[in-house]
Amino acid sequence: MGPSGPVRHAAEAQPARSGAPARAVTRTLSDDPLGGTVRRTVLPSGLRVLTEAIPAMRSVSFGIWVAVGSRDETGPQAGAAHFLEHLLFKGTHKRSALEISSEIEAVGGETNAFTTKEYTCYYARVLDEDLPLAIDVMCDLVADSVLEAADVETERGVILEEIAMHDDEPGDEVHDLFARAVYGDHPLGRLISGTEETVTPMTRRQIQSFYRRRYTAPQIVVAAAGNLDHAAVVKLVRQALRGTPLDTDPAAPAAHRPATPTVRTKPATTLVEPKETEQAHVILGCPGIDRTDDRRFALGVLNNVLGGGMSSRLFQEIREQRGLAYSVYSYASQYADSGLFAVYAGCAPGKVDEVLSLTRAELARVAADGITEAELARGKGMSKGSFVLGLEDTGSRMSRLAKGELLYGDLMPVDELLARVDAVTLDDVNALAAELLSRPMSLAVVGPFGERDFAA
Known part of the structure; x- marks a missing residue:
């Protein structure tokens, strides 16, 4: 459930007047009683720095988030x-791959990274005293x-093994198959890792070009x-970036991705x-709503009621x-x-038909009859509890800052987000359920079947 609304960023890095150097602009975004003080600085280059000061902690999570993901690829x-x-951990002009990992591990810290369809994140978690190093x-x-040529070849092999390992995990593979069923050849329907056919011929020059154009x-x-x-x-970020390709002329921060035009999805289909x-893996679903849709709070409640926990309808009925x-789960x-x-x-493969029949029946029931007041209350409680409990560590708080800025362009205070969940009504959820769950459903299946097994 993402942030929305109240904290807009009107003041950005200002280009120079009368030849004076551009300056950084800092604002206090919130002083949240459930957290710490959140501040935001826009550097002259357009790079943004957000922090949440939590003095009671003895650690710091530090992340660099880039608004580039797999959907930005041809x-x-x-x-x-x-x-x-993968390659960015293989060495810089100052450090080898071993030095990158050993310097952080020597102080008991950890580093990692991940790529999604819309952004990439590199992060470290360290003791507060080791933040300058991180x-x-x-x-x-x-x-x-x-991006040494030898490292490109080494990591190519690693990534091809990762793709092969993913293919051996049908519980993961079925999610990618479902995305392809809904989005087809659109970038949102493609594998984040790429495929053997695209990764094998990829050259260092192509990756270098992607790096410098996108980062x-x-x-x-x-x-x-x-x-x-x-x-x-x-100050430490500016020092670390001084003289690098990210130390650039004054520019405004990039706007977050627009919600329009809406991605065109495929007609409902079945992919097997x-x-x-030994086990069949199935996903039944449909196109949903985008992340800025105000109904996302009602969707969170609906999801909790249908398949969001052990008390959910689907879990109780099927398991x-x-x-x-x-x-x-849903x-x-x-x-x-x-x-x-x-x-x-x-x-079990022999139980797929019954599981799908029960799932379709439950979705149709909720679409027609809605949920109850008791389910509404439980769904709201789950949404609020999971959000607040998820803020109990520095990593989740760091992610919240970055996603608010990168994906929404604002940061919703915790109290307001909880109020938005509380404001969801039974009519809100039932209207969304009637629309969403009546849509034609696509089906993705991984298991010992053929397409004809699901022709009906």
């Missing part, structure tokens, strides 16, 4: 963003990687949460990946009462201009 580039994520290392690897200061958000001082973090597995599946994925709503189940 077909032949598929996997470039993920390939680049900032220097992480800024160095994101801004100034050398620009206006596209980057730096976020940190924990026992820190905002001004010190900004035949595989001799608890009938024992047909170990894992069954979920919503939201992008700038599209979304998904789906139900996943893993069950």
Whole structure:
């Protein structure tokens, strides 16, 4: 459930007047009683730095978020963003791959990264006293990687093994198959990792070009949460980036992705990946809503009631009462201009028909009759509780800052977000359920079947 609304960023880095140097602009965004003081600085280059000071913590999570993901690739580039994520840890002009990892691990810290369809994140978690080291290392690897030809070949092999490993995990593969069923050849329907056919011929020059064209200061958000001082973090970030390709002329921060035009999805279809597995993996679902849609709060409640926990309708019906599946849940994925709503189940191949029949019946029942007042209250409680409990560590707070800035362009205070959930009415949820769950459903299946097994 993302932030929205109240904290708009009108003041950005201001270009020089009368030849004076551009200056950084800092604002206090909130002083949240459930958290710490949140401040935001826009550097002259357009790079943004957000921090949440939480003095009670003894650690800091520091992340560099780039508004580039797999949906920003052309077909032949598929996997470039993920390939680049691997390569940035392989060495810079100042550090080798071993030095990057050993410097952080020597102080008990940890580093990692991940690529999504709409952004890439590089992060470290360290003791508060080691934050200057983490900032220097992480800024160095994101801004100034050398992308040696030998490292490209080494990581190509690693990524191809990762793709092969993913293919051996049918519970993961079915989610990618479902995305393809809904989005087809659109970038949102492609694998984040790319495929063997796209990764194998990818050249260092192509990756280098993607790196320098996409990793620009206006596209980057730096976020940190924990026992820190905002001004010190900004100073350390500027020092670490000085003289690198991210130390650029004055520019405005990039706008977040627009919600229009809406992504065109495919008509409802069935995709089956035949595989001799002990368990069948199925996903039944449809296009959902985008992440800026005000109904996302009602969707969170609806999702909780349908398949968001052990008390949900689907879990109770399919697992608890009938024992047909170990894992069954519903979920919503939201992008700038599209979304998904789906139900996943893993069950014995011989039970697939019954599981799908029960799932379809429950979705139709909720579409026609809605949910109850008691379910509404429970769904709201789950939404609020999961959000607040998710803010109990510096990593989640750092992510909240970055996603608010990168994906929405604002940061919703915790109290307001909870109030938005509380404001969801029974009519809101039931109207959304009637619309969403009446849509034609696509089906993705991985297991010992063929397309004809689901022709009906």
